Amino acid sequence: MTLRFTSRREVADDRQAVEKVLAALLPAATTDPARLHEAMHYALFAGGKRLRPLLVLAACRACDGQDRQALATAAAVEMIHTYSLVHDDLPAMDDDSLRRGQATTHVVYGEGMAILVGDALLTRAAEILCGSATTDGLDPVPPAAAALLIGAAGTTGMIGGQALDLASEGLHLPLGHLEDLHRRKTGALIHASLLAGGHCAGGSASQLDALGRCGTALGLAFQIVDDILDVTGKPGDLGKSTGKDERAGKSTFPALMGLEASRRRAVELATESRDALAALGTAADPVRDLVSRATERIS
Secondary structure, eight states: OOOOOOOHHHHHHHHHHHHHHHHHHSOOTTSSSHHHHHHHHHHHTSOOOOHHHHHHHHHHHHTTOOHHHHHHHHHHHHHHHHHHHHHHTSTTTTOOSEETTEEOHHHHHOHHHHHHHHHHHHHHHHHHHTTSSOOTTOOOOOHHHHHHHHHHHSTTTHHHHHHHHHHTTTOOOOHHHHHHHHIIIIIHHHHHHHHHHHHHTTOOHHHHHHHHHHHHHHHHHHHHHHHHHHHHOOHHHHSSOOSHHHHTTOOOHHHHHOHHHHHHHHHHHHHHHHHTTGGGGGGGHHHHHHHHHHHSOOO
16 A cells, blocks of 8 residues: 655645634733733744644544544643643653753743643543633534543553652662553653544544554654764753663663663554554554654654
């Protein structure tokens, strides 16, 4: 089968569409309390790959859906993801000063305000997911998609993974435990983004099964690549600090497996992720392309 991969222009157009919806669903930076809303804009519009909302859109299309069915969901996913980054960067967590190529939110606005920014972004995402924040021309988020995303952000997903990450500092984790940690902390929201996109389109059981298997493999592959880049990347290329995991005494895939074995494992998982989409045919080519972009990236 010949794949028609998504062009740079198409990806850029999708990012622009997501940015437009994010701007429409977030209170203006001048809205009282202005300092809080200004900081929310600072965190949310700092750039970034927008991988998760792009996965939502691509999965919706793979199930024969239209963008209007998925854009509100995509915006909610990005707000959840950005909230997690703002909180992860706090001194009590990963203590980072650089994110998406700019000073982290707490460095610019203070720790207290950064906590509120994360809380506010998560709350705004919840408003979108429950249908109380909408914009003209967009479908509301289907209940099944909303439930998936809330669950992925919770104690059995992203927050639970972060708790395990904090508890594991200075410990030598077995590989299986490390994989479980990152399937929660990083993988859960990626997995849910694909499934949520499928639900937005009213995908069939077989379509959702394919997207779910793709997301499970992609979530872990993405984290392995992230661990590799923390060792080999440069802050100027990545837009964030490097070497922080080693300094914090965290178990990582390169530390447990070595760089070359980690690279091989990432390639295996990326292949598994793309192969899972076979039942969706060429309609899933944009998803396959995003898998490649996410796992072959340098930033």
